[in-house]
Amino acid sequence: MWQVLIVEDDPTTLAFFAEAVSRSDRLVLAAGVGTLAQAKTWLDDPSHKVDVLLTDLGLPDGSGLAGIRHAMARNPACEVLVISMFGDEENVLASIEAGALGYIHKDSTPDDIALTILEMKDGGSPISPMIARRVLAKYRGFREEPPAAAQPVPAAPGGRALSPREHEVLELIARGFSYADIARLKSVSVHTIKSHIKSLYGKLAVSSKSEAVYEATQMGLLRPPGRT
The missing domain is CATH 3.40.50.2300 (Response regulator)
Known part of the structure; x- marks a missing residue:
């Protein structure tokens, strides 16, 4: 309910x-x-x-x-x-x-x-x-901008760090994008995105999108909503 x-x-x-x-x-x-x-x-x-x-x-x-x-x-x-x-x-x-x-x-x-x-x-x-x-176009624009200096990706529990691509997928999940949308943004197959999600779920010890977003926010892997 x-x-x-x-x-x-x-x-x-x-x-x-x-x-x-x-x-x-x-x-x-x-x-x-x-x-x-x-x-x-x-x-x-x-x-x-x-x-x-x-x-x-x-x-x-x-x-x-x-x-x-x-x-x-x-x-x-x-x-x-x-x-x-x-x-x-x-x-x-x-x-x-x-x-x-x-x-x-x-x-x-x-x-x-x-x-x-x-x-x-x-x-x-x-x-x-x-x-x-329009949303996808905006995110493509972000992706096409010259990359900033690489930032370290925070580690999940037990030192199991998310890969840069897993972290990107996590951020897009938090924004509400579907698997198909993320696959299009990253120019990969839906199967590849599902593999990334399965891996990051395992590292975060969660089993759903909402749990992943909550745990990642609590761990500092995602910025709290409304903050820059």
Whole structure:
């Protein structure tokens, strides 16, 4: 059962998304709030558990991007979907850069909302081909820049250091890229990427993407969300 926090300032939209979450037997509505301040207060309570943050970006007291960074700093295993409108591609792209894995349109049906959340929890990244293309283009641009001086890769437990390629794959996993996306970015086969992931899972002593991101962040192998 995945715990879902919804942050949406419009009461009608909030009620609609809450009802959609409640319809699934694999999802639990943890809370629904209407402001950034309320979301931060809820997230700061150690008794609250959240697996999924479903957030609007245009909140009355600030940007939902701040809420995304706050949630992921408190719980790196939390996965984020943005509540979006058609034609909002620039904000969606900014939210993905902040750590969101995808978005749900405000005019989605209740069944589509629950399905999108569950697909994300099963390893998917619900973004349109257009948004995916823009994100991939940006990462290709980073890759094509002249390389900076080599930096040492931190070691995993027991001195088992991740290879540079494993560390690159780990960073892309943390950004929400699929195996196919990473393979395209690195110009290798999906089988090769799966081999890297299997190796880094073994070195981190984890068995899932969310565990890998959490453990790597705790060990200093990944920068905490929102920090440069």
